[in-house]
Amino acid sequence: xxxxxxxxxxxxxxxxxxxxxxxxxxxxxxxxxxxxxxxxxxxxxxxxxxxxxxxxxxxxxxxxxxxxxxxxxxxxxxxxxxxxxxxxxxxxxxxxxxxxxxxxxxxxxxxxxxxxxxxxxxxxxxxxxxxxxxxxxxxxxxxxxxxxxxxxxxxxxxxxxxxxxxxxxxxxxxxxxxxxxxxxxxxxxxxxxxxxxxx
Amino acid sequence: xxxxxxxxxxxxxxxxxxxxxxxxxxxxxxxxxxxxxxxxxxxxxxxxxxxxxxxxxxxxxxxxxxxxxxxxxxxxxxxxxxxxxxxxxxxxxxxxxxxxxxxxxxxxxxxxxxxxxxxxxxxxxxxxxxxxxxxxxxxxxxxxxxxxxxxxxxxxxxxxxxxxxxxxxxxxxxxxxxxxxxxxxxxxxxxxxxxxxxx
Numbered sequence: 001x002x003x004x005x006x007x008x009x010x011x012x013x014x015x016x017x018x019x020x021x022x023x024x025x026x027x028x029x030x031x032x033x034x035x036x037x038x039x040x041x042x043x044x045x046x047x048x049x050x051x052x053x054x055x056x057x058x059x060x061x062x063x064x065x066x067x068x069x070x071x072x073x074x075x076x077x078x079x080x081x082x083x084x085x086x087x088x089x090x091x092x093x094x095x096x097x098x099x100x101x102x103x104x105x106x107x108x109x110x111x112x113x114x115x116x117x118x119x120x121x122x123x124x125x126x127x128x129x130x131x132x133x134x135x136x137x138x139x140x141x142x143x144x145x146x147x148x149x150x151x152x153x154x155x156x157x158x159x160x161x162x163x164x165x166x167x168x169x170x171x172x173x174x175x176x177x178x179x180x181x182x183x184x185x186x187x188x189x190x191x192x193x194x195x196x197x198x199x
Numbered sequence: 200x201x202x203x204x205x206x207x208x209x210x211x212x213x214x215x216x217x218x219x220x221x222x223x224x225x226x227x228x229x230x231x232x233x234x235x236x237x238x239x240x241x242x243x244x245x246x247x248x249x250x251x252x253x254x255x256x257x258x259x260x261x262x263x264x265x266x267x268x269x270x271x272x273x274x275x276x277x278x279x280x281x282x283x284x285x286x287x288x289x290x291x292x293x294x295x296x297x298x299x300x301x302x303x304x305x306x307x308x309x310x311x312x313x314x315x316x317x318x319x320x321x322x323x324x325x326x327x328x329x330x331x332x333x334x335x336x337x338x339x340x341x342x343x344x345x346x347x348x349x350x351x352x353x354x355x356x357x358x359x360x361x362x363x364x365x366x367x368x369x370x371x372x373x374x375x376x377x378x379x380x381x382x383x384x385x386x387x388x389x390x391x392x393x394x395x396x397x398x
Binding site: 009013019032040050092096 | 201202203204205206208209211212213215216217218223225226227228229230231232233235236238239240241242243244245246247248249250252253262263264268286287288290291294295307
C-alpha cells in the first residue's frame with residue numbers, strides 16, 4: 001500500500017459512484033485534495049444534508065424535503081390527470097419541456113423480477129390508492145419504451161382498467177427533427193403502426 | 200426548480216468532481232440516494248477524514264498522514280538516488296512495477312506559466328535543499344514526456360548541475376509489446392535518436 005490509509009479510504013468510497021472505477025477514483029481523490037478542498041468539504045456537507053433531509057413524497061414518491069413535494073402540495077394542478085413515470089428525472093424533463101399540469105406518480109424503477117423488483121418495490125399499492133381517488137379520470141403511462149418499461153406499463157394499465165379509469169400511453173415514433181433513414185427498425189415499425197389520421 | 204433544495208445542492212456539489220457535468224451529477228445523486236445510502240454516508244465521512252488528516256510529506260511532498268511519508272521515514276531506501284515525478288500516482292506506478300529503492304520528490308504538477316504554476320508551486324526550493332544533501336548522487340527525472348514535462352525536466356536538470364549532481368532522464372521510446380507501425384512519429388523519432396549499443 002503506497003498511499004496513506006485516509007487516501008485509500010477516500011478512493012474506495014468514491015467507487016460507490018456510478019461509472020467510477022479505480023483509476024477515476026484516484027484522479028477524483030487527487031483533484032479534490034490538491035485543487036478542490038473547499039468543494040470537497042462542501043460535497044461532504046451536501047451528502048450529509050441530503051441523506052438527513054431528503055425522503056420521498058407521500059403521494060407521488062418524488063424526492064422531497066417535506067411530507068409532500070411542491071407539486072403534490074400545490075392546489076393549481078389538475079387532479080383529473082395522473083402521469084406515471086419511472087424516475088424523478090422524468091418528472092423534471094416533463095416539467096421543463098411540456099405544459100403538463102396534472103399530477104405525477106414516480107415508480108423509482110420498473111418491474112424487473114430478475115433484480116427482485118416487483119409491484120411492492122414500485123409502490124403500486126399506493127398507486128392503486130391514488131387511482132381510487134374519484135378525481136382521477138385519466139392515467140398517462142410514461143414509462144420508458146424498453147421491454148421492462150412496457151411490462152410495467154401493461155401492469156399499470158390493468159390496475160387502471162380495474163379501477164375503471166381511462167389509460168393512455170405517451171406516443172412513440174420518429175423523434176421530432178430525426179430522419180427516417182437513421183431511425184432504428186423497432187421505432188420505425190412503431191411509428192408506422194401507430195400512424196394517425198391527418199386532421 | 201423541480202428538485203428540493205438539498206438535492207439541488209448535492210447535484211451542484213458533485214460537479215466539483217473532474218469530468219462530472221449536470222447529467223452525470225444527477226445520475227450520481229439519484230444512485231446515492233436510492234441505492235447507496237450507506238456508501239454516500241461513508242463517502243462523506245471519508246472526505247472529511249481525508250481533508251482533516253492528509254497533508255504532504257515534508258521531504259517528498261507525497262500525500263501523507265504524518266509529517267513524513269513511509270518512504271521518506273524508511274531507513275531501508277537508498278539515499279544516493281532521488282527520483283523526481285509529477286504526481287503521487289507516478290510514485291505508486293514506480294513502486295508497483297519497478298524495483299527502484301531510492302527516494303522520491305513529487306512536484307504535484309509541472310511548470311506551466313500560463314496556469315500560474317512556476318518553480319514555487321512545484322516546491323523546487325525544497326528540491327534544491329534535498330539536492331544539497333551530500334548523500335544524493337543521482338537525480339532521476341521522471342516527468343512526463345509532454346512539452347511542459349520536458350520544460351520541467353530541463354529546469355530540474357539545471358538545478359542538479361548547479362549542485363554538481365549527476366542527472367538522468369528515464370528512457371523514452373517504443374513501449375514494450377508495442378509495434379513500430381502503430382507508434383506515433385514523435386516517439387519513433389525519439390526511439391531512433393536514443394538508440395543504444397547492443398551489448
